[in-house]
Amino acid sequence: MITLDAVTKMYPKSRRPALDDISVQVEKGEFVFFIGPSGSGKSTFIKLLLREEVPTQGKVWIAGKDLAAIRSWKVPQLRRSIGCVFQDFRLLPNKTAAENVAFALEVIGKTRPVIRRIVPEVLSLVGLEGKENRYPNELSGGEQQRVAVARAFVNRPLVLLADEPTGNLDPDTSIEIMRLLDRINRTGTTVVMVTHDANIVNQMRRRVVELDRGRVVRDQNRGVYG
Amino acid sequence: MITLDAVTKMYPKSRRPALDDISVQVEKGEFVFFIGPSGSGKSTFIKLLLREEVPTQGKVWIAGKDLAAIRSWKVPQLRRSIGCVFQDFRLLPNKTAAENVAFALEVIGKTRPVIRRIVPEVLSLVGLEGKENRYPNELSGGEQQRVAVARAFVNRPLVLLADEPTGNLDPDTSIEIMRLLDRINRTGTTVVMVTHDANIVNQMRRRVVELDRGRVVRDQNRGVYG
Amino acid sequence: MRAKFVLSEAATGLWRNVTMTIAMIITTAISLALLGAGGLLYVQIQETKDLLRNKVEVMVFLKDDASPQDKKALEEKFRDDSLVRDFEFESREQAHERFKELFKHSPDFVAGVSKQALPESYRVRLKNPGDYSALADEYKSEKGVSRVSSQQETVSQLFAMIDAIKNTTFIVAVMQAVAALLLMANTIQVAAYSRRREVSIMKLVGASNWYVRLPFVLEAAIAGLIGALLAWLGLVVAKVMLIDKALKPIFTSGLIPVIEWSDIMMTGPILAMVAIVVAGVTGWSTLRFYVKV
Amino acid sequence: MRAKFVLSEAATGLWRNVTMTIAMIITTAISLALLGAGGLLYVQIQETKDLLRNKVEVMVFLKDDASPQDKKALEEKFRDDSLVRDFEFESREQAHERFKELFKHSPDFVAGVSKQALPESYRVRLKNPGDYSALADEYKSEKGVSRVSSQQETVSQLFAMIDAIKNTTFIVAVMQAVAALLLMANTIQVAAYSRRREVSIMKLVGASNWYVRLPFVLEAAIAGLIGALLAWLGLVVAKVMLIDKALKPIFTSGLIPVIEWSDIMMTGPILAMVAIVVAGVTGWSTLRFYVKV
Numbered sequence A, B: 001m002i003t004l005d006a007v008t009k010m011y012p013k014s015r016r017p018a019l020d021d022i023s024v025q026v027e028k029g030e031f032v033f034f035i036g037p038s039g040s041g042k043s044t045f046i047k048l049l050l051r052e053e054v055p056t057q058g059k060v061w062i063a064g065k066d067l068a069a070i071r072s073w074k075v076p077q078l079r080r081s082i083g084c085v086f087q088d089f090r091l092l093p094n095k096t097a098a099e100n101v102a103f104a105l106e107v108i109g110k111t112r113p114v115i116r117r118i119v120p121e122v123l124s125l126v127g128l129e130g131k132e133n134r135y136p137n138e139l140s141g142g143e144q145q146r147v148a149v150a151r152a153f154v155n156r157p158l159v160l161l162a163d164e165p166t167g168n169l170d171p172d173t174s175i176e177i178m179r180l181l182d183r184i185n186r187t188g189t190t191v192v193m194v195t196h197d198a199n200i201v202n203q204m205r206r207r208v209v210e211l212d213r214g215r216v217v218r219d220q221n222r223g224v225y226g
Numbered sequence C, D: 001m002r003a004k005f006v007l008s009e010a011a012t013g014l015w016r017n018v019t020m021t022i023a024m025i026i027t028t029a030i031s032l033a034l035l036g037a038g039g040l041l042y043v044q045i046q047e048t049k050d051l052l053r054n055k056v057e058v059m060v061f062l063k064d065d066a067s068p069q070d071k072k073a074l075e076e077k078f079r080d081d082s083l084v085r086d087f088e089f090e091s092r093e094q095a096h097e098r099f100k101e102l103f104k105h106s107p108d109f110v111a112g113v114s115k116q117a118l119p120e121s122y123r124v125r126l127k128n129p130g131d132y133s134a135l136a137d138e139y140k141s142e143k144g145v146s147r148v149s150s151q152q153e154t155v156s157q158l159f160a161m162i163d164a165i166k167n168t169t170f171i172v173a174v175m176q177a178v179a180a181l182l183l184m185a186n187t188i189q190v191a192a193y194s195r196r197r198e199v200s201i202m203k204l205v206g207a208s209n210w211y212v213r214l215p216f217v218l219e220a221a222i223a224g225l226i227g228a229l230l231a232w233l234g235l236v237v238a239k240v241m242l243i244d245k246a247l248k249p250i251f252t253s254g255l256i257p258v259i260e261w262s263d264i265m266m267t268g269p270i271l272a273m274v275a276i277v278v279a280g281v282t283g284w285s286t287l288r289f290y291v292k293v
């Protein structure tokens, strides 16, 4: 599903590459944890998959498509098949929670009635019933994060990328979200999750890829955090 | 040092209060964890102390001053005696990491030479040497969080408020930051820290205040997370 | 993509960025009002010139002793002449009347000029006002003719002056057009700039360029349209207040044609079109500039 | 607070929000250029009016048979008259010369008027142009006087026309001033709006109002100053290109005074001051509006 072949990413301003000659393969339907210290390149990995950044060297394939070869006007199509929880949420500040989630559906051309049915369902799945009409700045950190999670999976993407989806959540809510991701994964969605939460990784016992200073230092099936 | 007396905070749009008749007292030099599920009012508590929000009912005192009685042009003075790590970092996007930290010093009137000496020291304390001249959007999530931490304590405030200062950090870096906060606390600074990280709370064994739906449900010296 | 969605996006966008919207509307209104005023002025002056061109006459003065035969011969010659559009005989009385009328603001001179001092003349209007010196050459030595006033110097001086004013208004109108474009484009760019984060998020969620830009372009166009409407209302008010009231003495002199309601009406759609085109083009192209993702 | 810090904050602010800065400069430049042009025009017309006022003369025409004694008596009366500033005798020859000069654009009429047709006269300039009818009453039945041309109607019509133009330019200038203010304030408000998050963060970190606003106000003032400079350069270019070249024919007629370099020069500091004051006041007051914390 996802293949990185000898990918290096060098940001203009930094001295050492954020990703350094990385090759990773994720199969369809897999659930992979990406762990590693702060600044080790996890978010960069996700940005490459979304084509928010392009690799300095190497190639990235998603669902058999070489991202470097995709025409720029086809990029939106690619992104619609990928759901993403961003580390900094990236909610639209001018839209309410419900509108933020609805936006991901409007983009793929769902009709209003469908949207009006699905959005509240999904928001209540992440525990936000009653807060549909709040703007992001009227929600707590964890609530914003849950809106981001809801938006990422509402359109049933092929691949779900989650960058610290539980960073602002208490353990109980985190477990709820993890159950949700697990269920989504069982329906065949490939899930890539970046996390610092050792408890979650240890409990789930899935494949763990550990990065350090832009290199893969561990790639283990049914791994633990540390 | 900090006293809340029967404080209720009701946001315009919500049905139930974010803080509901809360009375808490924090002594000078104390180290207090605030824990609780997402949306339980922890960040609201911090916003009240900074006078970013004002209580709907009740009174808040910091260092003997009634916040409601402070004139609005004296509010900056209050804030200069409080360091704060915001949950969403709130770094100035147009300033580099070093400039963001320097800003907190410029505000209290430190001279350029002093600033030029202190800032790099503090940034290397949080593990960001070599990244002084990056803008926030050129830093990883964890790195931004560490800039926020550095800015919060660089001017040696009386009170340090930290809203999830380790939410985006891996366990090792988290422990570094906790050591730092502990050291700062030992110099006499009152530290209030909001966190979801059970491991940290359990290791530190300090006072724990647990909120749930805006009420204090537990207030325990040398407490644990769950 | 559904029109309804795009429109509602545009409407909420306008409402939620009230500051930007108001800025956009005010700027557009002011710019377009200037542009419209410049354009009207230019058209005005062009019309003045045309009016004057048609007033150009060659005067063929007769000797005091010109006989009726001489006059008949002249009239026949005029009739056959391909340069002449029409002509008119002016008796001494008529000449004096006209003289009094023309110089009514200088009654002292009129008083000093007796009827007999003014000669009889033919007033000849040309098909093409440029031909006056040709005509003068043709008739100046005819029998009974004392002198042909070609008005050449007068006319060319007058036209030089009007051309100068016309060029100036043209330059002013063009400068105001440039200013209007700059201001509108400027405001739209700032609006786009202030949205760059929002737009980049939309694109990361998979929104196509159309999806992101169309509501924005529509917003700019709607704001532009409202601005154009205001500008046009401004011109209408100016017509009522200034042209029809304050400037009346100028227009009653008859030299300058009145700015008609039809002219003012016509500017409406033109301004609206300018607003929409500028908003559309700038809006569409500028967003790309600020959002690279 | 140290000036150096505030200045460097302002400079980096300008540089990092290039889009806003450029928008601010362009808007200010255009607005102020319009304002300057409107102001110059107004002053111009006022000057025209003054020029004309001083040209107002009462003409006392003499009978053909007026004797030298009559003239002497009149001259003495003029000299003693408190209404009269000065006076001048005009012989038939002078009258004819002046007639030819005045109507040189209508040589056909000049040709028809003989020297003898024009009467002798005294041309009297008044201390106060408003007194012309009083003077006319006083002299019209003196011995040797045929008629006193009070020019009343002429003058009042002319002045009405000029007043109309003056009022119009005044209204236009005021409208442009309002437009300039609106545009500038608008742009500064948008700049403030686009900074509201940044400013709220600064305030949460303990920055005082001075600290947050002063750099911003300075930025606006600097941008305004650059804009004023550009506007002034624009006026200089307009002086060279339009007034001194294209409009030459108008000014050589002598009726309208030339816009002098000194006028243009003076607009510079005025525009700069307007820019700074508007930027300062709007900048200072507007930030509060968008940032409540």
Ligand SMILES: Nc1ncnc2c1ncn2[C@@H]1O[C@H](COP(=O)(O)OP(=O)(O)OP(=O)(O)O)[C@@H](O)[C@H]1O
Binding pocket: A011, A012, A013, A014, A017, A018, A036, A037, A038, A039, A040, A041, A042, A043, A044, A045, A087, B131, B137, B138, B139, B140, B141, B142, B143, B168, B169, B170
């Ligand atoms: N736009 C950028 N310009 C320059 N350097 C960058 C940029 N974005 C990221 N970096 C650097 O690249 C490295 C990897 O960043 P990345 O965001 O991938 O880290 P991460 O693993 O997500 O860290 P965290 O857990 O803290 O979020 C970091 O050192 C960061 O400073």
Ligand SMILES: Nc1ncnc2c1ncn2[C@@H]1O[C@H](COP(=O)(O)OP(=O)(O)OP(=O)(O)O)[C@@H](O)[C@H]1O
Binding pocket: A131, A137, A138, A139, A140, A141, A142, A143, A168, A169, A170, B011, B012, B013, B014, B017, B018, B036, B037, B038, B039, B040, B041, B042, B043, B044, B045, B087
């Ligand atoms: N500006 C606002 N307007 C309306 N409701 C708000 C606003 N800010 C916060 N709330 C609500 O108040 C409650 C408490 O919010 P707060 O941010 O204090 O939670 P929190 O304990 O910090 O949660 P988290 O751990 O998720 O950050 C939440 O239910 C939130 O939706």
Ligand SMILES: [Mg+2]
Binding pocket: A042, A043, A044, A087, A163, B140, B141, B142
């Ligand atoms: Mg990251």
Ligand SMILES: [Mg+2]
Binding pocket: A140, A141, A142, B042, B043, B044, B087, B163
């Ligand atoms: Mg919070």
